[in-house]
Every structure is written in structure tokens, then in C-alpha cells.
Amino acid sequence: MLGALTVLLVYQLIGEVIVQFTRLPVPGPVIGLLLLFLTLCLRGKLALPLRDTANGILQHLSLLFVPAGVGVMVHFARVSGEWLPLLIAVLVSTALAIAVTALVMRALMRGRSDAGHDVPGDADGEGGNT
């Protein structure tokens, strides 16, 4: 687990350094993601500790948004007096974007071999889908 965490940090560090040098408009960790992905594809295998550590972090990805969320809510009142129209715009637009993305993708998958294919074992039976 310690080794896997080190691997993630090393890739993030490489990503940050590349962004600093090239001034790419992308956050350093995203470059780190791409590089780790390329490494995994080139090696063609994934070490078990890295898989477990990545899954562990991603299971609790929600936790990592809490500090930023608190900051946002503390500053909310100061930020805008137009909160009601903005709230409506955000809610409607987010629902629309989910619907359009899903409908377009499903329409284009019709007739493909893996269209509509579900992975029953993946749902974990934990009530409800995404």
C-alpha cells in the first residue's frame, strides 16, 4: 500500500513538473493519470497492491471533496445575490446534460455486440444504480 501510494505521488509529481515546464492548461495530476495509464498499457499488467490502493482511494472519493465544499458554502452568501436563478439553471442543466449524454451514447451503441450489456455482478446489490 505504501509502495502504491508512492507510485501515485511520483506520477503526480512528474505531471506537475511537466505542466510547469510546458504551461499546459491542464492540472498536473491529469498528466500523471495519462502517464500512469500509458505505463500500465505498455506493461500490460497491473500489480495487485496498486489496484487495491487505487480502489480504496476511489471508493471514498467523496471524502476528498468535503474541504472544498465547506469553503464554497462558507463563501456562498458573499459570492452572489442571484442564487435562485443560478440554482434553477444548475439543476435543470445538469439533468439535461446527464439525459443527453446517455441518450446519444445509447443510440449509437444500438446494434453493437455489447450494446445494453449489463454486468450484473458489478452492481453489488447495494440498492440503486448510479
Place this chain on the structure above:
Amino acid sequence: MTPRIADVWVYLSTSPLLGLTLTLVAYQTAYWVYQRAGFNPLFNPVLLAVAMLVTALTLTGTPYATYFDGAQFVHFLLGPATVALAVPLYLQFDRLKRLALPLACALLAGSVTAIVSAVGIAWMFGVADTTLLSVAPKSVTAPIAMGIAEKIGGIPSLTAVLVIMTGVSGAMMAKYVLDALRITDHGVRGFAVGVAAHGIGTARAFQVSEQAGAFAGLGMGLNGLTTAVLMPLMLVLWRLI
């Protein structure tokens, strides 16, 4: 006893221990409630934990900066977590490759819908121009969205608020929208949530299945890049009309 409690409080409020511990306790309480509710998306753990912490900070009069001294250790993990998304992407790579064309078209459609509908609705309510420009990148992960807002003349801090609202609302609504449309494929469901509701939506997708999470992570990353390219182009077009 009272002065001693005050001394302890003064000591704790200068140490990062309290902010860090509070964050973890609030999240685990929120997660427990979420679990007890059968992972019902309306009991979103980010929303519950944030509500608890904001209440605690307001009641004790603690400034955000003091809290963040501790909470930054959690916040910092967003970097390695982003890198960790490479793992589920690699595991789902075979299916992703086969679906490259549907994914690309859905991404473009979703990205444009998110921008145009948000700006359009806010515009109908007569919202100010700088605010409109701050709403536009709301479906994109916070660091990219704030960069876009700054570049096109919006207010980055307002964008950050809207990004978090989008993520939380997307994570809460997605199940109902997708069920109503009878979308059952975990790849499609995850991708839609990632494109529309970035990291917080992706976090929800990972709680449902690894496949939904991988597709959501891909949707989040690709929409970040797509919106960063599309926004300035759309702005030029809009000004020409």
C-alpha cells in the same frame, strides 16, 4: 474548570489536528447515514458532511482558514486520487476502445448541452453577463472550470460554488433521470454522470460499480478538455451573431 476548557480550545484551534479529525468524523457519520439509507443518492455523503461542518464552524465562530489548516491533508489527496483513476480506466480499456465513437459523440453532445442550457436558463432570468460567463463551465472539474472562467471573463470563485452545486445535484439526480430513460448499462450511466457532474458525480459512480466509476472518470476528464477547447470558440461564435 471553564478556564481550562478555554485553554484546551485555544491550543486545539491552532493545531491542524482538529480540522482534520472533524472532517473525517463528519464524513464517516455522513457515510454511515448514507449506508443506512441503502445508498440512496438523496443522502449524498458530501452534502451531509459539508452541512455538518458548516454548522460546526458557524456555531463555534471558527474561520475557514483555521479549519483548512487541518482539512488540507484530505484536500491534498485529490491529486493522487486523480492519478489513481488510471487504474479503473486501464481495467475497462477493452470496452472503452470498442465504444470510442459513441463515447466521443455523447461527450460532445453532453458538453454542449451543459454549457448552452445553463447559460440559456440563467440568461432568461436576466442574470448579469459576468455571472453568465461564470455559469458556463459549471460541469467541469473545479481546477479546469476556474481556469476557464478566468480566461473568458467570469468570476472563478463563483464558478467554484456552481461547480460544487452541479456535482452534488448531479450525484443526487442521476439515478432518477437515468431510470426514467430506462438506461441500464453501467458504462453509459457512469459516462453521463461524469460528463455532467465531474468528480462528485464520479465519486457516486464508484460507489455503484467499478465500471460506472471508470466511465465516469473518463467522462469527467474528457469533458474538462472538451469544455476548455469549446468555450472560447463558442464565445467567439456568440459575439459574431
